Amino acid sequence: MHMSDVGSPQAFRRGHLWLWLSPWMLLAAILFGTAIGETRIPLSVVMETVANRLWDAGYPVNRIDEGIIWSYRLSRAIVAAACGAGLALTGVVLQALLRNPLADPYLMGLSAGASTGAVVVTVAGLGAGAISMSLGALIGALVAFALVALLAQVVAGRADTGRGSQAAAIILAGIAGSQLFNALTAFIIARTANAEQARGIMFWLMGNLSGTRWEDVGATVLAALAGAAVCFWHRRSLDAFTFGADSAASLGIAVRPVRGLLITVTAVMVGVMVSKVGSIGFVGLVVPHAMRFLVGTRHDRLVPATALAGAVFLVVADVLSRVIVPGQVLPIGVITALVGAPAFALILVHGRRARGR
Template sequence: MFARLLGRVALHGAWITVVLAGATLAGICIGETAIPVSTVWQTLANKLLGTGYPLDRIDQGIVWNYRLPRAVVAACCGAGLAVSGVILQSLLRNALADPYLLGISAGASTGAVLVTVAGVGAGAVSLSLGAFGGALSAFLLVALLARASGGGAGPRAAGQIVLAGIAGSQLFNALTAFIITRSASAEQARGIMFWLLGNLSGARWDNVGMAVPVALGVTLLCLWHARALDAFTFGTDSATALGVPVRRVQALLIGCASLATAVMVSIVGSIGFVGLVVPHAARFIVGVRHVRLVPAAALMGAIFLIAADVISRIAVKGQVLPIGVITALVGAPVFALILVRRRPAR
């Protein structure tokens, strides 16, 4: 029995690795300048195995220093945001919950801007820590607003938390704009505004060292609590009856989702709709059991953001679009479709 389970895990792990490696390879090869697959393999061999393939220094630099870390960071951000969406939708029992719509991304952006532009912490507070503080503050504000509005349970509660999220998101976006206007120079303001729309251009190897552990950590933690997340889909009362420590699990997983969102925002800016679209697509393919849903959402989120990054580089010749524009062009129609499908029957 154990051997069979171990074999299934190994098989699924190998399949996920192959698919993700293929998507990453496509993200490296496709772009403003096409890079042959052979050049990619030879560059990896030179850097990792010390082989001496004769390669153009520019091509090798593009692959190793620019596109490979960019693709890896895109995959980690997509996976982290998608799993965060799974967490929020399960715990809140709300199909429209995701870090962007609930204002967590906006709060993380405000925290990051406070640290970088306003100098909060006087250098003692890192960018990711500032973003994490902003993300948690945003979620607490949204939760308090939804509770104060008397949302209760059921469809009304789902609607109230989305409305509270919109209000919180607008508030933190306004705070971010105020901080930029008051404290940033014109050059800083241009760079920050482009970053806020989602920008992977600055992704480098030091970002990989931060994004990979966070993406893996949030995914593994969700897998560890997969049965608890299954129980939450029937409500907190049912989860309590099944022996789930509701308060502790909620605090742990929401804190984990906020941390993942904060780290990804600190690296690439605010990218919307990944946490909304990908979990629904994963449920459609693998079902609602979280032991399958979590890895599927992580894999699909990684592929989705790599693909969005590739499109952002080739959609307009000679320009790189903010990646948030691409995810919004996909996510907004899906969001509208979810709203229409959830319309109560008359």
Template sequence: MTLATAPGVIARPNRRLFCYGFGGIAILLLAVFAGVVLGETPLPLSRVANVLAHRIGGAALAADPIDAGIIWNYRMPRTLVAAACGAGLALSGLVLQSLVRNALADPYLLGVSAGASTGAVAVTIMGIGGGAIGISAGAFLGAALAFGLVAFLARAAGGGSSQLVLAGIAGSQLFNAMTSFFIAKSANAEQARGIMFWLLGNLSGVRWPDVALAGPTAILGLLICFWHVRAMDAFSFGASSAASLGVPVRRVTAALIGAVTLMTAVMVSLVGAIGFVGLVIPHAMRFLVGARHAALVPASALAGAVFMIAADIASRMMISGQVVPIGVVTALVGAPGFAAILIHRRRLP
């Protein structure tokens, strides 16, 4: 019997993988439960458990209708959409950083989020599409247009990684200006106030139909990333190196960019443009699990989901009687976190 076939050698990685998977699922479930329990109105754990047991397990437990409405129709969908949004944005940032080999790449910085916001606002306020397309479809078209414009500008400027970031900044400013123009031209005062609050990140209006859209989108994006983990590892050495290793560069790039565009568009159409999640979470996970995407993909999705749930809880509890936009919370945490990562990387040998 060789070392490679020894039962202990084979079982140990499988056992470790199982433990990591079980631990990750447990952490996510605890975060979801915390998101349902904590909020503007304090609710006892026993009351929350009764409502969830009744709704999920069909247990015949008495629950106050008001408490049941708060828990099941408000906090539960809000928490699940936050988890899906965090996972989707973290995966989008991870994919973009891998494809363009730039540590600053994320949907917010490269203008994808700004394009999605413009598309969603154009459909909502300007009525573009004549009602034939929904907000998510408009956001998808805007995100695709923004990324196409940024890629074109970067290629025209020389095609380097730094040119892509600069083009992303220019594209982001352009689409943000277009969004502001649409709002100023066609929205009344009440609509403008609501849209500006939404653009900062707002989970207050999400309900169960939004869960049915955000959840499958995040799962689909996760599956696409899982399918291409080896290709993403190869892209870490550059597109030419990936091609020499047998990776179909154009097909893989199209699939991954399509997944990023879809996830970003759907999440932005539901909760607005939220920054720093796609930038900070992948970097933080590289410190914990290494650079292999087989571990980075699930770790980033899990950390993004937990981080967004925690940010949503903080947004509801930071100021009594008022909900802070979740994008403000992610920036308050993400900016110092990213600065700490940069300083730590500088000190590494």
């Protein structure tokens, strides 16, 4: 998508259409995510259960169905929506700040660092219970990003100082950081976890929503809403950063404080989401690119559109993870990769053809 497409009438119309339709699509996805599973429950029963719980409507609902809907599936769907929104927003922020279309929390090492932090706290017992899993994941994400940024700065400083070399340095540093923290995670699991723990952790690391409950809803929804609010508040700054830090500074933006705040918010979102559902790839990479095609590159439309699209995408992926193999639940990261990899290939082909015209 070219910067000239920012104000095109087509992008403007698509953006308004998506922003009007996406909340209804999200509501529909959550309802279907609550109804679909090993036991199919009619949508009418889902809505009656919600009405009973929220407004004491008094509908006659089977207690087993009510328990499945309220205690398991609805909370799971809401957590999936919040995590999808948060992970998609991290891709928007990183791609703008780093001016790199391949930047996302998975590639930049944030997800791997958060996974390592969570595993260190839960399996190795670091902190003796004083540090929560979410805090451990947040610390891991911040450490990973600091390491990747330092390595990229050293590599770029020793190479030619061109835009291409800086972008390549960031990507290579991110790959190295991801591999390092993935290796650390595997080492900790191999040294401290028993066979049952190792199996459960490896399944969780590929993305797992099976254990989410209402206690997880507050943290994930708060992180997603707060992150979206901060990103939307700094939408003009994100627009400016897409042209480079020097351009942003010339427009009166305090580059270092704003960049530090946005990176911190990104790390917080990744840390919270990974601590709840594990490491899920491709959401932060594919969804922002798809939304740029639909709504354009201006962040006043891109931020809300990406958050809503990420929420819908992960809820649908969670539904597919439960039904694609009868009698078995797949890690949600498998579904996002199966969908995200071909989708990203199509986006790359489309972008190459657009640049060729």
